[in-house]
Amino acid sequence: MPVERQREKTVSSAGAPRESTPIETLHELVAIHLLRTDQRYTAGRQAVIELLASFARPLSISEISEAIPDVPRSSAYRHLSDLERAGVVRRIAASDEFARFELAEDLTHHHHHLLCSLCGKVIDVTPSPAFERTVMSMVKELAVQQGFEPLSHALDVIGHCAACQTT
C-alpha cells in the first residue's frame, strides 16, 4: 500500500486582519530599519510588508506570489531576504517543506505558533507575560550551560487544527 506523503500547499484562510500597528507607523518603522542597512523602502518592498501586515499568520512564498502577482518571484525572495536582514521580517520553517514569512516581532508582538501536522496550517498565539517570563529565564539557563548566547526563542506546538479534527 503506497503511502501518500502530505503535499498540501493550500493553507486554509483564517487570515484575520491585524489591528495592532497602524499601517503608516509600520511603514515608517520599516523605512528606518532599512535605512540602517543602507537600503531603500521601495514600492515592491512596501507591497510585501503591507501584505504580511494584513495577515495574522505567516505566509508562504506561493501565497505571497499569488497575492502580489506583479512582483516577480525572484524579486519577492530578494525583498524577503533584504527585509529579514534589516530585521523587519522573520522566516519560519514550518512542519512541511515550505518556508513561511511574517513581520518580525519588533513590529508586531511576541507570539508562538500552532502547527497543524495534517494540513500545514500555522496559527499565531500570544502567550501571557507570566509564561514568557518563565520561558525566558529557563531558556537562558539551558543555553548558558552550553556556552550558547540566546537571542530569541520559538515555541511551536505540533498537533491537529480544528478543521482537521473534524474531517
Next chain:
Amino acid sequence: MPVERQREKTVSSAGAPRESTPIETLHELVAIHLLRTDQRYTAGRQAVIELLASFARPLSISEISEAIPDVPRSSAYRHLSDLERAGVVRRIAASDEFARFELAEDLTHHHHHLLCSLCGKVIDVTPSPAFERTVMSMVKELAVQQGFEPLSHALDVIGHCAACQTT
C-alpha cells in the same frame, strides 16, 4: 555591497555518543514500531537508526549520506520517511534550509534545540521536569483556545553558539 547569504553546510561536530538506550533495546523498539505499520526492519534501516543513535544531535541528509555511503541517497530518504511514519524518527526544520533527522523522543528523551543562526549548528538540551510541566500546561491552554489539539511541542532557542561567539 553584495550580501553573502549564509550557506554553511558543514555542521561542526559536537557529536558525543548517546548513552541512554542500549543499542539492542533500541533495535527491538524500532522493530516493534515498524511491525505495527507492516514494515520490516532491514539492514539499511538499521544502519540509519544506528547512525542517528550514535549522535547526540540531529543529522542532515548530507551527514547521513557521508556516514553510510553504501546506502543510496534515495534509499536514505525513503528509510527516513518510513521511519518517521513509524514514529521512530523525527524530522526537524532547522534555521537553515536543510532538514535534519533525529530519533523520536519515545526512543531517547524529551529535549529541545539551540539553533545557531550563524553556522546552523543544532544542539540538544534537556529541560528540567518542572520546566516541562509548566510548558505543557501553558501549551495546552494556548492550543485549546484555538480548538487545536496539541500532540507535541518544540522549543527552539535561536542565538550564537560558543564557537561562533569567539570568531
Next chain:
DNA sequence: GGGTAGATTGAGACTGAGTCTCATTACAAC
C-alpha cells in the same frame, strides 16, 4: 539640466534537496 555611482529590479538560468518511477531483489507464507 547632465553625469555618475550605487541601489534596485525583472527575467531567466541554475542549484540542489527531496520525490517519484520502475525494474530488480529479498523475504515470508503456503
Next chain:
DNA sequence: GTTGTAATGAGACTCAGTCTCAATCTACCC
C-alpha cells in the same frame, strides 16, 4: 518451488530557493 508483497538502487524528475546580469531607478554632485 511458487506467489505475492515489501524493499531496494539507479536515476530521472520537480520545484523552492539562489544567482547572474543587463536594464532601470534614485540620490547626489557639479
